[in-house]
Amino acid sequence: MPPLTRKPTMRDVSRLAGVSTMTVSRVLADPETVSRETRSRVLAAVEQLGYVPDRVAGSLSSRRTNVVAAILPTLTNVNFADTAHALTEVLRPADYQLLIGYTMYRLDEEERLLRAMLPRRPDAVVVASSVHTKTASQMLLRAGVPVVEIWDNPGQPIDHAVGFSNYEVGRAAAHHLISLGHRRIGALGPGRDGEARDFRGEDRMKGFAAALREAGLSDEWVLHFGDVPVAFDHGRQSFAAMLERAPDVEALFAVSDISAWGALMECQRRGIRVPDDLSLLGFGDFDFGRQCVPMLSTMGIDARAIGTAAGELLMRLLHDDSGAAAAPERIDVGFRLIERETTAPSRKRRKNGRKSS
Structure with a gap:
């Protein structure tokens, strides 16, 4: 197969491995359902071509992108960084990736980030705020995915909340x-x-x-x-x-x-x-x-506990196959003198x- 001068596709992988595109999809999504020999050929072709699966395209059928959007006030505050790190540690074993944006404490910037992130169909949204513009609140309410407000304990959360008063x-x-x-x-x-x-x-x-x-x-x-x-x-x-x-x-x-x-x-x-x-x-x-x-x-304040609790809450919500809307949860991690x-x-x-x- 001649060298590619464009981004490799799943069809390119199937041709190089000598299998169908369906088999390639099964190897990438559920490798245990494919024989070891076929799996090895497909993975070798993936490595040779440098193929990266298109998560968004795959989500058209699975409705999952394995992305969680996180909106923080700043990335320079070590407490917010610790929260993001702990959240990532919980999500990583389930193959979820964190997409991070920061607002610099501006409500209009939070709204802009939501307009940019939500079209990417994240499986959940974590936002370190309980005060939003009217438009941002409507976007979060209509996102159709779990929303977790962190670092606060609002009286009326958008969906779920993890934090303290x-x-x-x-x-x-x-x-x-x-x-x-x-x-x-x-x-x-x-x-x-x-x-x-x-x-x-x-x-x-x-x-x-x-x-x-x-x-x-x-x-x-x-x-x-x-x-x-x-x-x-x-x-x-x-x-x-x-x-x-x-x-x-x-x-x-x-x-x-x-x-x-x-x-x-x-x-x-x-x-x-x-x-x-x-x-x-x-x-x-x-x-x-x-x-x-x-x-x-x-x-x-235990910043890591906030990230861990938010991650564990999301794991429960994202793996609930009952089809019923989850009741709002408010987790208070407390504080101490x-x-x-x-x-x-x-x-x-x-x-x-x-x-x-």
Whole structure:
């Protein structure tokens, strides 16, 4: 057979192996149904020609593409990367591939990605958001495949959800700082203007502010500052802005460990002792928080558990042959307070000889 100057087809494989195209299809889809000798000839022809099966064309009959679309806010955040990695580990043994897009926290970009991905007929969609444009919501509702919203626990998910309550994370963070005896308490989060929005971070800030009010404390130092996504410099700049408003602030919650680290570095530049002069609490349990000095207290989330739970849920849904629509599932992976070295009882409580439990 002369060398091909075009993309090889299944018919080319069948001619080279001396079998029918149906036999080639069976070898690729269910090799145990074909004799070892025939299977070897077909696989040798596949390798010689460099043939790659057309999954989309094959899905016309099977209705499966073995592709799961995943839409994340960013690929630079290690927590989202860990979630994607864990999701891939669950899907790979079943021969599912992850098609990843990222939105940079823009709703219009999520909508654009859905318009690009859904025509490729993914078998499922995983999206790290529970806030969508009206059009995007309609596309997800009408996709005809399982949809899993992750990294949140929405009251009314599109279909299924795997995550936790960002609002309750904020409340728990405030309760912890209050329990340490702090009364002038603030929070550092991203701005709420512009095309990019971190709605999960905003929910954490809302929960934090609500807990302060419930305790009879002011929420005037819950500061929304800067752009999304937050960077280390966000912590430095937002903390500087906080000190202009409340130079005697006693404790801070940062919407991300990234911001918390920036604030910690600014404290060191200004000679503010953490936690003696200021308690600092982050979110996300990033690895650098365990390495910095002092080690960062944080609200911990198991990013890998989110990916694993979403993958296992999809495996159940995609291999359910009953034909019945699956009831929506909401899986809460929870969160936890991780106390390290940047939070401590207030100076007033220490002077009175009281310690936190």
